Amino acid sequence: MTLAQGREEEPEVTAEGFVQPIEEAEVRRDREEAVGEAGTSPEALAAEVARVRDQLLRARADLDNWRKNYERELSRALIEQRRTLLLAFLPVADNLGRALAALEGEGDVAAVRKGVAMVRRSFLEALEREGVRPLEARGDAFDPRLHEAVGTRDEAPEHAGRVVAVVEAGFMFDGEILRPARVLVGAGPEATHPERSDSP
Numbered sequence: 001m002t003l004a005q006g007r008e009e010e011p012e013v014t015a016e017g018f019v020q021p022i023e024e025a026e027v028r029r030d031r032e033e034a035v036g037e038a039g040t041s042p043e044a045l046a047a048e049v050a051r052v053r054d055q056l057l058r059a060r061a062d063l064d065n066w067r068k069n070y071e072r073e074l075s076r077a078l079i080e081q082r083r084t085l086l087l088a089f090l091p092v093a094d095n096l097g098r099a100l101a102a103l104e105g106e107g108d109v110a111a112v113r114k115g116v117a118m119v120r121r122s123f124l125e126a127l128e129r130e131g132v133r134p135l136e137a138r139g140d141a142f143d144p145r146l147h148e149a150v151g152t153r154d155e156a157p158e159h160a161g162r163v164v165a166v167v168e169a170g171f172m173f174d175g176e177i178l179r180p181a182r183v184l185v186g187a188g189p190e191a192t193h194p195e196r197s198d199s200p
Contacts, residue, residue: 088126095119127171135170137163137181146170148180152187159186 099115102108124134137147140163147163147170155164163183170181 085130088129089123092119092123092126095122132171132173132178135172135177135181137166137170137183139163142183142185146177146180147183147185149185150182151184153184155186162186 095115095118099112099119102111102115127133135146140146142149142161142163150167153164155162162185163181164186165184166181167184168182171178
């Protein structure tokens with residue numbers, strides 16, 4: 001082999017310092033040598049399989065433990081949430097008791113009215129702390145997304161198609177409708193069938 005031939009077999013280095021790709025046969029030979037160094041005997045392979053299986057079993061056990069802990073914590077959080085909600089409504093029960101006590105006494109209508117108003121106020125405050133607020137509807141234009149028309153009532157023309165009475169209050173929860181308000185709508189050409197969006 002000549003000196004020139006020897007130079008041709010050496011990998012060439014470019015100006016950027018990169019070695020040109022080595023032939024595929026050399027790459028395959030290096031890979032085989034690396035596998036041989038790691039050990040390819042049946043005993044070595046069996047030991048590797050056992051090691052991987054052990055890792056898999058440990059990972060599965062860890063995942064199962066995590067799932068059980070998550071379910072336990074979720075159940076505990078839900079119970080605590082229910083407990084907080086129930087505690088918020090206990091003052092309502094207290095105020096109802098006071099209203100009933102007022103009825104058993106002198107039966108003063110004003111005192112009873114005051115007690116019922118107190119119950120309603122404490123109830124609405126408890127709802128508001130949980131993100132629920134009443135939906136104001138009286139006087140508004142009928143909106144089928146917010147209101148459910150249960151009937152109409154003859155009113156002056158300027159009240160046609162507007163909510164003239166609330167039969168059952170509506171409520172919002174977290175910016176969305178929890179329950180639409182059931183309302184009476186002012187009668188007129190535009191409010192003959194307010195519950196139908198396809199009315200002419």
